[in-house]
Amino acid sequence: MKRKQFIKNAALTAAGSMVMPYILPTGRLFAASGTRRAGHVVVCLFAGGVRNTESMGKADGNLMRNTLNGTESISADIAPGVTQLPMLASTPLQNEATLFKEFRYAEGPTGHYNAHAAAMTGVYSDQSIQLKQPPPFPTIFEYYRKHNSPTNNALNAWWVSNSLGPYPFLNYSSYEGYGAAYGANMIQPDAFFSQANSLGNPVSFAQSEKAKCDMMRDFANGQFKVPQQAISSGIVNSPADAERLQTFLNRTMTDIRNGVFPQNPWGVTPYMTGDMKNIYLGIEVLKEFKPELTVINMTDIDIGHFDYTKYVNAIGIADYAMYKLWQAIKADDVLKNDTVLIVVPEHGRNELPNSVVDAYGRKALDHNNDAKSREIFCLLAGTGIKHNTVIGLDNQNNGIGQSIDLVPTIANILGFDTDIPGGLLNGRVLNEAYS
Amino acid sequence: MTTTNKTASLPAKTVILLAAFFLLAASACNKDQRVTYEVQTKELYQSAAQKQTLKTTIQFVSIAYSDLYNSSITSDQLNKLDLAYQAMGDKKIIEDMIIKNFLNQASSIIPTNTIMRNDVAAFVQNTYLRFYNRKPNEFEAWKMKDMIEKNTDITPKMVYYTLMTSNEYRYY
Numbered sequence: 262m263k264r265k266q267f268i269k270n271a272a273l274t275a276a277g278s279m280v281m282p283y284i285l286p287t288g289r290l291f292a293a294s295g296t297r298r299a300g301h302v303v304v305c306l307f308a309g310g311v312r313n314t315e316s317m318g319k320a321d322g323n324l325m326r327n328t329l330n331g332t333e334s335i336s337a338d339i340a341p342g343v344t345q346l347p348m349l350a351s352t353p354l355q356n357e358a359t360l361f362k363e364f365r366y367a368e369g370p371t372g373h374y375n376a377h378a379a380a381m382t383g384v385y386s387d388q389s390i391q392l393k394q395p396p397p398f399p400t401i402f403e404y405y406r407k408h409n410s411p412t413n414n415a416l417n418a419w420w421v422s423n424s425l426g427p428y429p430f431l432n433y434s435s436y437e438g439y440g441a442a443y444g445a446n447m448i449q450p451d452a453f454f455s456q457a458n459s460l461g462n463p464v465s466f467a468q469s470e471k472a473k474c475d476m477m478r479d480f481a482n483g484q485f486k487v488p489q490q491a492i493s494s495g496i497v498n499s500p501a502d503a504e505r506l507q508t509f510l511n512r513t514m515t516d517i518r519n520g521v522f523p524q525n526p527w528g529v530t531p532y533m534t535g536d537m538k539n540i541y542l543g544i545e546v547l548k549e550f551k552p553e554l555t556v557i558n559m560t561d562i563d564i565g566h567f568d569y570t571k572y573v574n575a576i577g578i579a580d581y582a583m584y585k586l587w588q589a590i591k592a593d594d595v596l597k598n599d600t601v602l603i604v605v606p607e608h609g610r611n612e613l614p615n616s617v618v619d620a621y622g623r624k625a626l627d628h629n630n631d632a633k634s635r636e637i638f639c640l641l642a643g644t645g646i647k648h649n650t651v652i653g654l655d656n657q658n659n660g661i662g663q664s665i666d667l668v669p670t671i672a673n674i675l676g677f678d679t680d681i682p683g684g685l686l687n688g689r690v691l692n693e694a695y696s
Numbered sequence: 697m698t699t700t701n702k703t704a705s706l707p708a709k710t711v712i713l714l715a716a717f718f719l720l721a722a723s724a725c726n727k728d729q730r731v732t733y734e735v736q737t738k739e740l741y742q743s744a745a746q747k748q749t750l751k752t753t754i755q756f757v758s759i760a761y762s763d764l765y766n767s768s769i770t771s772d773q774l775n776k777l778d779l780a781y782q783a784m785g786d787k788k789i790i791e792d793m794i795i796k797n798f799l800n801q802a803s804s805i806i807p808t809n810t811i812m813r814n815d816v817a818a819f820v821q822n823t824y825l826r827f828y829n830r831k832p833n834e835f836e837a838w839k840m841k842d843m844i845e846k847n848t849d850i851t852p853k854m855v856y857y858t859l860m861t862s863n864e865y866r867y868y
Contacts, residue, residue, distance in 0.1 A: 415786075420785070425779070425782050425783060429782060429783070429785065432785050444785070445785065446785050446786060447784070447785030448783060448784060448785065449782070449783035449784075450783070451783075452779045452780065452782065452783035453779075453780050453783035453784055455779070456776050456777065456779065456780040459773065459776050459777055459780065459797065460777075460780060460793050460794065460797050461797075462797055462800050462801075463793060463796035463797050463799075463800055464796045464797075464799045464800040464853060464857070465796075466854065466857075469849065470849065470851075470854055473843075473847055473849065473850050473854060474854050474857055474858045474861075476843065477840070477843055477850075477854070477855065477858040477859075478858045478861060478862050480839060480840070480843070481858065481859060481862040481863075481864060482862055482863045482864075484744060484833075484835075484836055484864075485744045485747075485862070485863050485864040485867075486744075486745065487863050487867075488747070488748045488749075488867065495785055495786060495787040495788075496785050496786055497786060497788055498786050498788075498789070503786065503788065503789055503792075506786065506789060507789055507792065507793065510789070510793065511793070
């Protein structure tokens, strides 16, 4: 070999050895360039429209006893309508958390879907947002899967929704370059697992039989030219992940069908509400897959349109369910010292009530874009988060932190915020929360 | 005169109203009312290339049910499965689960292994007609027959599962 050729080959080899580590198994060229503050983020959308007057302001007592310090009792006139759940926390969560008491959902209609979309895309939406269609801007799941570490498979990103309707569409966007390929696994557990009688008795094939089925299907698929870009809409797990997911789903379905799965696993009186069930089944997802990014919501609080006392009750139940989630994180060997929990309502409720009076004489509350309906709170707890820190208004009496800051903050915690292309996000990282 | 007519017509109206009431009540209680969601009339395709349109969820589920049970799915069952479909992000997984559950029901109409092995070529032909609504081309007929004959552990249920979870089955 000539000297010139040798030097050329050596240079190419050296360059290759530097570049190759960044060609990841997922096919991405580069790993996320930032430093992770934690390996997991769980976002609990304390949703359904929670007014700060009742949550942080404790206007009818401390409804969030597992979260907030204080022993203020429930207002006597509505106390008979409020479920007395046992206290879970030995000390309220705010003592090991940073609490933004004057957070804001600053722009856009104070509608549940708009505000969910703002929290999950980092972009305020306007009236033109389409229901039952993916949002127009990338979701946090897509940023995570496109710009994060080599382990960014769909099982690492979960959207656990308490409702159907438009909400299942929040697991990926229609934004060019992102979309379903980077979306999260989505499940609405209550609707899904309620079909245990229809879906809890599948035929099962041995591995060798599966292989034969795959062989025949590969042949059949080879004979058919798919006329559209994708065979079905929605996210697609890799075959191995799909099998793992289906095993989990089948096992849970079968347990429900056979009565192994408890109807009231938390033993609460009188029964598990929708929010409780959603958190409970979301915890099952966390335990099974240890996802790096999970968003789970609650929505029962929206009863506030029709019954104030039930709204107050639902806030207490949501607080209980959220703390169960926190306990599950703390009890998990993988998650307990490597997770940040973020708790935030999607929007608030109006200053003035509507005309619907409940059994206790209280008037209900809508949410129609007034200033009060934009006032919410945000709590961060877990790895690398300051303890016992409360952040209120700034010097000009403005709230600190807003909904569109959640996406940059999650990206920062998981170490890929600087990899997100400029111009997509207007929020900031909530650095005040970091220790 | 007018009074007489009114008096005479009242019982008739009452009878009609009562009949309507009982008919409505009877149909309201009939939860297992059968509904059919057909993509189109059963005309055989000449080739797979004629299938250009993705089945909707409702079409996919109801056709799969009809193909396996030779009867129409009830609206109640269909609504339940549609709910589960909406509740799962990975649609391939939920489709797979639906098919696997359909296949495991005792009432699904699946030939025995003996019948399949007695005349594999006829089985392949009938299976393509049943699920793809077309005859297999010569290559498909030969290749499927060959795979089944060479792999003695392949069962009719496996073949059905394979075709019902293939790409072509998602289209019409």
